[in-house]
Amino acid sequence: MQRLSQLSSHLGLDPVDRSALSSAPTPHQKSSPANTNINTTTPTNMSKPKVIVTRQLIDEAQRILDEKKDELEIVQWHSEKPCPRTWLLENIPSASGLLCMLSDQINTELLDAAGANLKTIASFSVGTDHIDRPALKDRGIRLGYTPTCLxxxxxxxxxxxxxxxxxxxxxxxxxxxxxxxxxxxxxxxxxxxxxxxxxxxxxxxxxxxxxxxxxxxxxxxxxxxxxxxxxxxxxxxxxxxxxxxxxxxxxxxxxxxxxxxxxxxxxxxxxxxxxxxxxxxxxxxxxxxxxxxxxxxxxxxxxxxxxxxxxxxxxxxxxxxxxxxxxxxxxxxxxxxxxxxxxxxxVPHIGSATIETREQMATESVKNLLAGLSGDKMVNEVEL
Amino acid sequence: MQRLSQLSSHLGLDPVDRSALSSAPTPHQKSSPANTNINTTTPTNMSKPKVIVTRQLIDEAQRILDEKKDELEIVQWHSEKPCPRTWLLENIPSASGLLCMLSDQINTELLDAAGANLKTIASFSVGTDHIDRPALKDRGIRLGYTPTCLxxxxxxxxxxxxxxxxxxxxxxxxxxxxxxxxxxxxxxxxxxxxxxxxxxxxxxxxxxxxxxxxxxxxxxxxxxxxxxxxxxxxxxxxxxxxxxxxxxxxxxxxxxxxxxxxxxxxxxxxxxxxxxxxxxxxxxxxxxxxxxxxxxxxxxxxxxxxxxxxxxxxxxxxxxxxxxxxxxxxxxxxxxxxxxxxxxxxVPHIGSATIETREQMATESVKNLLAGLSGDKMVNEVEL
Structure with missing residues (x-):
């Protein structure tokens, strides 16, 4: 079995993931069992429009989002890994905007939970198969996506x-x-x-x-x-x-x-x-x-x-x-x-997997989210 | 071990070599123990200049060489695999020309065995580290090689x-x-x-x-x-x-x-x-x-x-x-x-490993050999 372990090592099967980039967000800290919300930004002012962001973003995108802290109540899942569905359902009520990944199912269950405030969704993706587009159209919710930067x-x-x-x-x-x-x-x-x-x-x-x-x-x-x-x-x-x-x-x-x-x-x-x-x-x-x-x-x-x-x-x-x-x-x-x-x-669907592309997708997603909230033109908007 | 065998299979470790191309020369037949020369072209006329070719060549190159059968006594190792040193030493005496690969050591032992007839060597290679160039210079032997086609x-x-x-x-x-x-x-x-x-x-x-x-x-x-x-x-x-x-x-x-x-x-x-x-x-x-x-x-x-x-x-x-x-x-x-x-x-030094390049190297080697024999300009000649 020695040879297999050598192969495994070369093939990147090591239990330790060496793939994190120096420019990558810091992996989230282990949650204390007493506080399941330790990963999320605590809302500070309930009168500002609420936006939900389902993932830690890359440098520049996070900076642009953070600049809006005074105007927006930002509830964010600060991890590179997907947020639990329960976290999303728990936080979406009364949100005005949502920045989501393709791992987040945007269906009527979620839209019902969100309620009438929700007016814009910015998806960090080229495809929009994870989104119930007719349901968005029915509710007059705008949808941004990031098709061009890859x-x-x-x-x-x-x-x-x-x-x-x-x-x-x-x-x-x-x-x-x-x-x-x-x-x-x-x-x-x-x-x-x-x-x-x-x-x-x-x-x-x-x-x-x-x-x-x-x-x-x-x-x-x-x-x-x-x-x-x-x-x-x-x-x-x-x-x-x-x-x-x-x-x-x-x-x-x-x-x-x-x-x-x-x-x-x-x-x-x-x-x-x-x-x-x-x-x-x-x-x-x-x-x-x-x-x-x-x-x-x-x-x-x-x-x-x-x-x-x-x-x-x-x-x-x-x-x-x-x-x-x-x-x-x-x-x-x-x-x-x-x-x-x-x-x-x-290779495992790495077509768009460059650091630059993912940074640009993140930045455009934030811009789409903010444009949707302010009623401005998005970088790329889906015609529903 | 099942997994290893699956990996092995993917990684091309199969005992059967599937790498032979349809355009590749037919692998040499198993030698009968009674006739160790079964792989080699039998000389037919001892009065023509003799050339030694240490490998089966690719299509077009072999054709150009074969066209000279009436003028040259061609002694060739008809295999994709290297010729044994003993075969080369046995056949080189009185040869006028030699077409060799980088797996053939061209040293004073070989040149001494060849004798004074040898006037040209065409190496199917970019490098000439396998050749004792000063010894060639001493004996007035020209050296062709194939540096440009890769x-x-x-x-x-x-x-x-x-x-x-x-x-x-x-x-x-x-x-x-x-x-x-x-x-x-x-x-x-x-x-x-x-x-x-x-x-x-x-x-x-x-x-x-x-x-x-x-x-x-x-x-x-x-x-x-x-x-x-x-x-x-x-x-x-x-x-x-x-x-x-x-x-x-x-x-x-x-x-x-x-x-x-x-x-x-x-x-x-x-x-x-x-x-x-x-x-x-x-x-x-x-x-x-x-x-x-x-x-x-x-x-x-x-x-x-x-x-x-x-x-x-x-x-x-x-x-x-x-x-x-x-x-x-x-x-x-x-x-x-x-x-x-x-x-x-x-990867295992496959820089020049395209079918086209290897064909061109073979063709140029044959042209260098023939030019050396006739005293004409080679495609590429080493200045000794």
Whole structure:
């Protein structure tokens, strides 16, 4: 078992979490059993509008919020971990605003508990699946969210996953960790994979993030980009980075998923999940792909049929895969078949996980909350 | 042990090697004990110049070589694995040319065995440490090598390692493989790392590969590049990709290693190993680095003091590291202290391991061999 413990140690399984950043908020102190509210800011003046904040915020965001202490009664769960539902239900009554995370379910139970004062919710998230939007609309509650600030983070990760899928990153690390390096006799094709130069990159979905990824891929010497949107064969309208007009390589709409699969050396899944895109990348799709092509998913898991991907890797119909998302995440156990594929790299939905992005999301959430309370324009507001 | 076998399977420890590419040469057949030369091409005409080729070559290169069958007596070891020394010593006498790999020691023993006919050696390699160059010079033997065709492959890998070091790629994969994803409660700083936008990238050594990496990094939104060469404070002369004249961000020579360490968010080690660069990246260097900075080594292991790196990661003096090379490679056992650092990614010297690069290296080696025999200009020749 010694070897397992060495592996475990390398793989970050240590009981001690070394992941806290120096710039991270101080972890909350252990609660005394006598005072379950030790984590929360004590309200000081009941006449000011009350806002509920369900998490400790990052530096700058916390500072902007704290500056409003004189005008607002701020009730905050001061921890990096989610607040208990009971704490939220206990504190929400008569609140005017709520800054919540995607781990907080905003449903009629909570809205009923809040009462008629609640006029604005600022969600620290891109998605709003955790929020009952029709119920907000019925009650005239505004909803802010933070969709735009993660483009860089996800585009960077897209490039990382493409390179890891091509250059066998997961497999390479695995061999070294297992102590196999000393026994790997050099030969000309040892651990080789396809390179990016001269390749065609196909995008399923061609929004801001996909275009930002393409901006980054151009100087790697790619030859051509193709994309498929809900309007096959039509040029996209939004040219977020003046790519379509300035790039020196062709950037063309595909007529079909089949065409994109057949022509691409790299397939990037960057589309929304709809009934049309669910399992768009299927056995049929993989069969049309090139044997040295890779597929990367930075959008939503169910766009790729996982069983079909496992089969395609097993049968070497494609070269490799890089996934930030997967069907049924986060419930991926250690015996999941995808984890047995050495040419597939799977990371735990860390697309937006840069310090800068999360700081910006926090700051925008606070701005949305304050704008909602004062009736001003939010940085980003959901049309309900 | 079930878990270990699952991990092993994912990590590519299977006894069956699935890494063979469809385009790879067929593995050599088992030798019959009665005929140890079954792997080698049988000479047919003793009057033609003899060339020795110590490995099966990749498609196009093998084709160019085979085209010369009528003019040359080609004695080749038809396997992906290294030829035995005895085979080489047995066949080299009276050879005019030799195409060798970096696993073949070209020393006076071999040159003496070859005799006076030998006039050209083409090495399938960038480095020529395996070759006794003064002995070649003494005997008037020309030496070809393949230094230029791996720029893309290594520059691509540099970007992969930077992103993996920043975005905690190894740690992220490890958590998923270990089945930890279901138990990772989301919080705003979960698995976050620094992003590339706005960063300063410092290059120790600023040759072709470093400059090619910088070309790729520009659209990630980096703010500035600094570089240190053997002439601190002086502008580099070779501007391989018209970067210095066209880039929209400052690209400046550093005055010292200290300045580069202090100002960089990403440090890329891309310099040759000399007595001046050995352990250039030391405890003193790490102490000057930013806490959220990462270091990447795609050059030679000993430029970084490994013990100092382990210490810097342990004490969180830097954020992470990405290594393609390390001191004492390939003798890195599973209990090596660097493998216990979750924020360090180590891959087994795969910088040039793209199919395209290796094909090009093989093709150039054959061209160098033929040019050496005919007295023509080689693609790349070492000045002895």
């Amino acid at each position: 483009t860089d983070a996800v585009a960077d990760l897209t490039v990382m996953l493409i390179l890891m899928a091509q250059r066998r990153g997961g497999e390479a690390i695995g061999k070294v960790v297992a102590g196999e390096w000393p026994q790997m006799p050099w030969h000309p094709l040892l651990m080789t994979g396809p390179g990016l130069r001269g390749s065609t990159v196909g995008f399923l979905g061609f929004g801001r993030i996909a275009q930002a990824a393409l901006v980054r891929l151009l100087p790697f010497g790619i030859k051509r980009a193709v994309y498929l949107t809900s309007k096959p064969g039509q040029k996209v309208k939004e040219d977020h980075f003046d790519l379509l007009s300035t790039a020196k390589v062709p950037i063309e709409p595909a007529q079909s998923a089949d065409q994109l699969a057949a022509e691409s050396d790299v397939v990037v899944v960057g589309c929304a999940l709809t009934k049309d895109t669910k399992h768009l990348v299927s056995t049929e799709f993989f069969k049309k792909m090139k044997k040295l092509a890779v597929v990367v998913n930075i959008a939503r898991g169910p766009v790729i049929d996982t069983n079909a991907l496992v089969k395609a890797l097993d049968e070497e119909q494609i070269f490799g895969a890089g996934l930030d998302v997967i069907e049924n995440e986060p419930n991926i156990q250690a015996d999941h078949p995808i984890l047995k594929q050495p040419r597939c790299v799977l | 720029t893309d492959a290594v520059a691509d890998l540099t970007v992969m390692l930077i992103l993996m070091a920043q975005r905690r790629g190894g740690e992220a994969i490890g958590k998923v493989v270990a089945g930890e994803w279901p138990q990772m409660p989301w919080h705003p700083l979960l698995m976050t790392g620094p992003g590339l936008r706005g960063s300063t990238v410092g290059f120790l050594g600023f040759g072709r590969i470093a400059q090619a990496a910088l070309v790729r990094l520009l659209p990630f939104g980096i703010k500035r590049a600094v570089y240190l060469t053997s002439k601190p404070g002086q502008k580099v002369k070779e501007d391989h990709f018209d970067l210095l004249s066209t880039a929209k961000v400052p690209i400046e020579p550093a005055q010292s290693a200290d300045q580069l360490a202090a100002e960089s968010d990403v440090v890329v080690v891309g310099c040759a190993l000399t007595k001046d660069t050995k352990h250039l990246v030391s405890t003193e260097f790490f102490k000057k680095m930013k806490k959220l900075a990462v270091v990447v080594n795609i050059a030679r292991g000993p430029v970084i003091d490994t013990n100092a790196l382990v210490k810097a990661l342990d004490e969180e003096q830097i954020f992470g590291a990405g290594l393609d090379v390390i001191e004492n490679e390939p003798n890195i056992q599973a209990d090596h202290p660097i493998l216990k650092q979750p924020r360090c990614v180590l």
